[in-house]
Amino acid sequence: MLPNLSLFRRRSATNDQVRNPVGCLLVWSLAATVVSSGPGFCFPSAVCGQEAELAAPVEFCPGLDMADSLAAAKDKAQAESKLILLIPSSTRIDTEKGAFGPGLETLRAGALTDTRVVKLINRRFVPYLFDVDSSGERYDEAAAGILFTSIPEMKLATAMPTPPLLAVTVEGVEKGKVNIFLSASEMLSALKDIVTPPGGKGSLTHLEFGLENVEKAIVFYEIRQPELALEQIKDDDSPEANFLRGKIACEAGDWPAMKAAFSKIPDDRFAAEIEIHEIYRSWEIGNFEGIISRVAEIRASQNKFPFAAEAMWYAGLASYHSGNEPAALETWEQITRNFSDTLWGMKADRTRGLVKHGLNKPQMLNRHPESLLGKRYLSPFGVHELKRR
Numbered sequence: 001m002l003p004n005l006s007l008f009r010r011r012s013a014t015n016d017q018v019r020n021p022v023g024c025l026l027v028w029s030l031a032a033t034v035v036s037s038g039p040g041f042c043f044p045s046a047v048c049g050q051e052a053e054l055a056a057p058v059e060f061c062p063g064l065d066m067a068d069s070l071a072a073a074k075d076k077a078q079a080e081s082k083l084i085l086l087i088p089s090s091t092r093i094d095t096e097k098g099a100f101g102p103g104l105e106t107l108r109a110g111a112l113t114d115t116r117v118v119k120l121i122n123r124r125f126v127p128y129l130f131d132v133d134s135s136g137e138r139y140d141e142a143a144a145g146i147l148f149t150s151i152p153e154m155k156l157a158t159a160m161p162t163p164p165l166l167a168v169t170v171e172g173v174e175k176g177k178v179n180i181f182l183s184a185s186e187m188l189s190a191l192k193d194i195v196t197p198p199g200g201k202g203s204l205t206h207l208e209f210g211l212e213n214v215e216k217a218i219v220f221y222e223i224r225q226p227e228l229a230l231e232q233i234k235d236d237d238s239p240e241a242n243f244l245r246g247k248i249a250c251e252a253g254d255w256p257a258m259k260a261a262f263s264k265i266p267d268d269r270f271a272a273e274i275e276i277h278e279i280y281r282s283w284e285i286g287n288f289e290g291i292i293s294r295v296a297e298i299r300a301s302q303n304k305f306p307f308a309a310e311a312m313w314y315a316g317l318a319s320y321h322s323g324n325e326p327a328a329l330e331t332w333e334q335i336t337r338n339f340s341d342t343l344w345g346m347k348a349d350r351t352r353g354l355v356k357h358g359l360n361k362p363q364m365l366n367r368h369p370e371s372l373l374g375k376r377y378l379s380p381f382g383v384h385e386l387k388r389r
Contacts, residue, residue, distance in 0.1 A: 060108065060129055061108060061112045061118065061343065062342070062343070063115070063118045063122075064112070064118055064121060064122065064127055065122045065126070065127065066127050066128065066129060067084075067126050067127065067128045069128075069140075070084075070128060070130070070140055070142050070143050073126045073127075073128040074170050076126045077125075077126045077169075077170050078170050080126075080205065080207060081205040081206060081207070082124055082125055082126050082205075083124065083125050083126070083167045083168065083169060083175055083194070083195070084125065084126050084128060084167070084168050084169070084170065085121060085125035085126065085127045085128065085165055085166070085167050086128055086130070086143055086146065086147065086165065086166040086167075086168060087104070087127055087128065087129040087130070087165055088130060088131075088132045088143070088144070088147050088163040088165075088166070089101070089104055089129065089130065089131050089132065089136065089138070090103070090132045090133065090154075090162060090163055101162070102162075103162035103163075103180050103181070104180065105346070106180065106181060107180040107181075108343050108346060109343060109346045109347040109350055110181075110182075110183065110184070110347075111180075111182060111183060111184045111186075111187040112343060113184075113343045113344060113347055114184035114187075114188075116184065116188060116222075117184055117187050117188060117191070119222045120188060120191050120192070120222055120223060120224065121191065123219065123222045123223055124191075124195040124223060125167065125191075125195075128143065130143045130144070132144050132147060132154070132163065146166065146168060146172050146174075147163060147166060149172075150166055150174050150177070151163065162180065162181075164177040164178055164179050164180060165177065165178040165179075165180060166178075167191075167194050175194050176190070176193070176194035178190045178191060178194070188224060189224075191224075192223065192224040195223060196223065196224075196225070201225065201228065202220055202223045202224070202225035202228060204216065204219060213232045213233060213236060214232070214233055214236055214238065214240050214241050214244070216232045217229040217230070217232035217233045217236075217241070217244055218244065220232060221244060221247070221248065226248045226251070226252075229244065229248060230245065230248060233245065237264065239264075239265045239266065239267065239269055239270065242261045242262065242264045242265050243261070243262070243265060243270045243273065243274075245257070245261035246258045246259075246261035246262040246274070246277065247277065249261060250277050250280055250281060253284060255281055255285070258277065258281065262274050262277070272305060272306050272307060273307075275294075275298070275305070275307070275311075276307040276310060276311060278294070279291055279294065279295070279311055279314050280314075282294070282314075283314055283317070283318070288318035288319075288321060288322045289318075289322070291314050291315055291318040292315050292318050292319060292322075292327075294311075295311045295312060295314070295315035296315075298311055299312070308339075309335050309338075309339040309342060309344035309345070309348075310344060312331055312332075312334065312335050312348075313332075313335060313344060313347065313348065315331050316328045316329075316331035316332045316335070316348070316351070319331060320355070325355065328355070329352055329355060329356070332348040332349075332351050332352045333348075333352060335347075335348035336348045336349045336352065
């Protein structure tokens, strides 16, 4: 489920402007070799080379509560009983404008488009982005030192491999690594295992004990403890509680329970959120035509839909898996054009690149949207069959 130094807005570039498809393929090939624990998965862009006009940088990940310095990260982590999540940048596509290398751009267009990942990070970590290379504008010697202590070979590497995310305590003690090429589900699982060891139960911090039950339930949901979330709201029939029940049921694929919970919400407070969850349900049951027609209705209405880019993303996937590749390409092109300053614009751009440059290989065919095109996800740990929720 997917919204929120940098990728840059593309103002007018289209797929017809691609002048160097071979270069795009080369970026794909190179990216697959640099991840530290094995071959990685990179999203080739539909726009590659000098054809795209770049504007001001957009936020690394909208919604991610980044610390401005390692010292600030330590202070916040200490005060809020959190871990620090180091996000190392080892390469830059454009050193003058600060665009990231394929690894972090893959992370941004992949797992970070899932709000569940963003909320879990914000809830239990203090993310801090820094450059590993001393020539980078965000270079942090202390943070790089923590990374090199964890992975000594990186300091000696002649060609810097793509580093993982690194979770550490305020004192710098390592609690776990998370590969940036993981899908949303894989990343959620990896992050959950760091904050809640397998077999254990999630717990509240000292700042969360005084919350109302429904707020505690939201905390448990965000740290991937749905059973504890449901326990908190077992006697609560408020719109907020029923919406949370519906979300949890949607992730579990329990469609009757999802519909029952959503039907108890009397007003329009969660109308947009319920709409996008209905699109998730249609995707999971293979109702492609339903997705396409519903998204067409949304786009034709005069109301602003806060999940428009995401809904269009699913409409593109539905068209693609219905055999209508031209319609899928057109939908993703519209996302790239109309939402160019978002991670969804980046994701759509790379998806179009996969299709236009013939990188949608038969061996990757599968209907899972966590990776581009709803295929199997190729990670450094192998090819995985993944379910969306």
